[in-house]
Amino acid sequence: MRPENYDAVLCDLDGCLVSGAVVLPGAQDLLRRAGGRLTILTNNSTDTPTSLSNRLSGMGLAVPPDRIVLAGTAAVDHLAAQPGVRVRLFGSAVLQGYASASGLTLVKEGPTHVLLAKDTSFSFGDLHEVISLLSSGVCLVVANPDVSYPGPDGLPVPETGSCLAAVLSILPDLSYEVIGKPEPRLYEAALRRYPGPTGRVLAIGDNPLTDAEGARRLGFDFILVGPQAFSWTDVDRYLSELL
Structure with a gap:
């Protein structure tokens, strides 16, 4: 399941790309490989797209506000x-x-x-x-x-x-x-932002109850990372096994 092979890559934030002010392994590489296909899709209910984009920029992750969809x-x-x-x-x-x-x-x-x-x-x-x-x-x-x-x-x-x-x-x-994951409204809001068809969607997350369940309901391919994952402890491990 290579990110380059999908029309849209919907990635969770906390536990996948960052943890607090720490950038997690593989985050930079995923942003590079997914490019404009990637949207951060997060149940974050504190930030706005602009405030989160600015915060991520300060951590070295360049994600524009129009590629960030938040539950709040x-x-x-x-x-x-x-x-x-x-x-x-x-x-x-x-x-x-x-x-x-x-x-x-x-x-x-x-x-x-x-x-x-x-x-x-x-x-x-x-x-x-x-x-x-x-x-x-x-x-x-x-x-x-x-x-x-x-x-x-x-x-x-x-x-x-x-x-x-x-x-x-x-x-x-x-x-x-x-409103947020696992309900479909947040996913639909993200997919409406893509200019073309999104027939193939990859979702990445660390929470089986929200990330995995939301992807399952909508029929998306899904990658589970983090401590609850059997195969991939982080995004870096997932990407390295694609080589």
Whole structure:
């Protein structure tokens, strides 16, 4: 499964290309080999394409914003396209700014939707507010279901799914909408950016529950890397075995 043989290569970020501020083995080589076929497709719900592109550039990885698709900004775009939506957003300052610039109406009183993204300041009081809003009929949109991603010290870093798990521990029968992987919406958003047909798609990721499951649902070829992989511990090992 050579990246050169595909119309589109959709690669996860954390655990595949980087871990925190560390560039992982094979990342540079994959960007070189995939070229314009590669899109970073990530459940990241903190950054915007521009902020992530700038951060990666500082790490020596040149990926333009139009080749980055993130669950957080995709969730904002999804809600901003709906008329009359008023959103209570739990997320980073960067995502809050992106939402405001997108024309999304952000409120603290009388929302129609709660948008749950990675929020490092999420507190017991925030959890109580979310439960109160959802119990009154407000709709829940979740940027991604990941409970964590691998940190550079080997410890898992909490993600949006950990906040969702807290909500579901109190409202176990709650219905909600997920934007990120493994749901198809994020993949479809990425493929719409390619100018030509994308008949052959390769997905690369480190999470069997989101990356692998999303690729399976859409019939894409898939490469699992990282500690949960049987064959390839990192992207470099995958690429070296293609030689």
